[in-house]
Amino acid sequence: MSTLQAGPETRQRVNTAAPFAALPRPSQPAHVIRSDAEAIEVARRLAAGFAVEASLRDREGYLPIAEVDAYSQSGLWGITVPRAYGGAGVSYATVAEVIRILAEADSSIAQITQNHLALVAHIDLDASEEQKKALFGLVLQGIRFGNAFSEKGSKNVAAFETRLRREGDGVVVNGQKFYTTGALLAHIVPIVAVDDEGKGYLVFADRDAPGLTVINDWSSFGQRTTASGSIRIENVRVPASRLVPVAAFERPTAAGAISQIIQSAIDAGIAAAAIAETVAFVRTRSRPWIDSGKESAGEDPFTVSAVGELVIRLHAAEALLERAGRAIDDALAAPDEGTVNRATLATSESKVLTTEVAIAATNKLFELAGTRSTLSEHNLDRHWRNARTHTLHDPVRWKYFHVGNFHLNGINPPRHPWN
Numbered sequence: 001m002s003t004l005q006a007g008p009e010t011r012q013r014v015n016t017a018a019p020f021a022a023l024p025r026p027s028q029p030a031h032v033i034r035s036d037a038e039a040i041e042v043a044r045r046l047a048a049g050f051a052v053e054a055s056l057r058d059r060e061g062y063l064p065i066a067e068v069d070a071y072s073q074s075g076l077w078g079i080t081v082p083r084a085y086g087g088a089g090v091s092y093a094t095v096a097e098v099i100r101i102l103a104e105a106d107s108s109i110a111q112i113t114q115n116h117l118a119l120v121a122h123i124d125l126d127a128s129e130e131q132k133k134a135l136f137g138l139v140l141q142g143i144r145f146g147n148a149f150s151e152k153g154s155k156n157v158a159a160f161e162t163r164l165r166r167e168g169d170g171v172v173v174n175g176q177k178f179y180t181t182g183a184l185l186a187h188i189v190p191i192v193a194v195d196d197e198g199k200g201y202l203v204f205a206d207r208d209a210p211g212l213t214v215i216n217d218w219s220s221f222g223q224r225t226t227a228s229g230s231i232r233i234e235n236v237r238v239p240a241s242r243l244v245p246v247a248a249f250e251r252p253t254a255a256g257a258i259s260q261i262i263q264s265a266i267d268a269g270i271a272a273a274a275i276a277e278t279v280a281f282v283r284t285r286s287r288p289w290i291d292s293g294k295e296s297a298g299e300d301p302f303t304v305s306a307v308g309e310l311v312i313r314l315h316a317a318e319a320l321l322e323r324a325g326r327a328i329d330d331a332l333a334a335p336d337e338g339t340v341n342r343a344t345l346a347t348s349e350s351k352v353l354t355t356e357v358a359i360a361a362t363n364k365l366f367e368l369a370g371t372r373s374t375l376s377e378h379n380l381d382r383h384w385r386n387a388r389t390h391t392l393h394d395p396v397r398w399k400y401f402h403v404g405n406f407h408l409n410g411i412n413p414p415r416h417p418w419n
Contacts, residue, residue: 011062020184020216020229022208023065026073030142032086033075036094042074043098047105054106057225058382063216064109064225068144068185071102077113078140080120085136092258092332093325096265100321103269104276107386108225110266112182115147118259118417119190122202125248125255131241135204138188146186146207146214148231152178158416162233164193164203170239173203177231183207183214184227191233192246200246203238211236222382222389249415252340254331257347259417261324263393264347267354268317270390274361274383275310281369281380282307303368310361317353324350337412344413345406348399355396358387394418 012020033039050067057064071077080095081087095117103110123135139145154161162175173193183189189212191203205212211234218228248255286297294300324347331343362384366373373380402413413419 019213025187026142030073031075033079033088036090039079043101047101051105055379059379072142072144081136092328093322096261096321096325099265100269103266104272107270108223111226114262116145119145121258125253127244143187146183146189148177148189148191150179160194162193173233173236175233180231181226181228202244204242205238209236220389222385252335252337254328254343256415256419257328257343260347264351264354267358270387271314271358271361274365278365286370313357317357320350341412352396352399355391362387
């Protein structure tokens with residue numbers, strides 16, 4: 001049932017200090033997608049529906065609960081589960097295209113998937129065989145992973161103060177988290193915590209576990225309905241079977257590039273949406289500039305050229321996005337310093353272009369469409385707000401540095417989720 005069918009009285013708003021209750025697990029198993037082509041087809045179908053109320057959800061702060069249920073039940077949350085465990089194991093070029101398609105419709109919904117997909121990759125890289133069977137099985141049933149990674153007050157993004165201690169046949173976790181994208185609507189919330197020796201783990205806690213409190217207090221001006229916010233973790237008990245070491249960055253793996261390509265795809269989708277909105281508004285609502293001598297705004301030569309430049313920059317970004325996906329596939333097939341570095345650098349290049357075209361396109365929208373495009377009734381500023389907010393996730397100024405440092409000095413880029 002869509003939010004429109006449900007009616008406004010049943011919708012849940014974002015930005016509240018009250019704890020957000022866990023959603024029920026799916027009553028029916030999710031569809032299992034079998035091929036890359038099917039994944040693209042399903043993404044396009046879902047995107048058409050997600051786009052309908054994207055502006056309303058942004059303006060009113062409605063959480064996309066029904067949309068995310070449809071999304072995970074569609075099978076798209078399981079497309080990276082390896083074929084050996086029952087999934088489609090699609091190409092990361094396909095993953096990027098799926099996310100790009102969905103982000104063009106609603107970038108908040110697309111971002112909700114980001115951590116889930118990164119976690120599926122970590123399970124493949126770091127979990128035991130028994131854990132893979134169990135956790136991949138849950139994913140294919142339609143279980144959603146959220147995240148409890150970042151900490152608002154720590155020294156930097158990779159400094160974790162959340163602690164776990166061994167107790168009996170499990171662990172007890174305590175700490176606080178922020179930027180917990182997707183956790184509100186998740187069924188399982190993997191928590192990054194460190195033990196007394198400083199070793200990091202992913203602790204897969206049930207969303208309704210006693211002591212785990214998710215608060216819907218995300219107040220950014222952009223990506224407003226990403227189901228982000230804060231989490232209190234107070235003596236949360238998790239069995240040892242749900243404890244997966246964070247080891248993928250201690251050796252050459254594509255883990256960082258996988259996390260980054262999803263971010264890049266979101267920005268490409270935002271750019272595509274902004275360009276489409278620009279074209280539609282200029283064609284139907286904008287007036288030609290007085291000095292152009294043209295009958296319609298779409299004939300203004302400066303506007304025509306500006307749209308052409310944006311489209312070319314978007315196509316270049318999309319080409320690098322696909323290239324990065326292929327490089328990640330190569331790194332997964334034969335992981336070593338060479339393939340992983342190529343994947344990391346290719347994804348960094350992609351992230352630079354998608355960031356820049358997202359910012360340019362969402363800004364240029366108003367310049368080309370004119371003053372009337374800023375009216376609140378159109379809510380077109382959501383594209384700029386989303387682009388400006390999402391592209392802050394990891395600064396592209398460092399992407400330039402790492403790419404240049406490799407080509408000039410032969411220094412490989414660092415391996416972590418933000419690069």
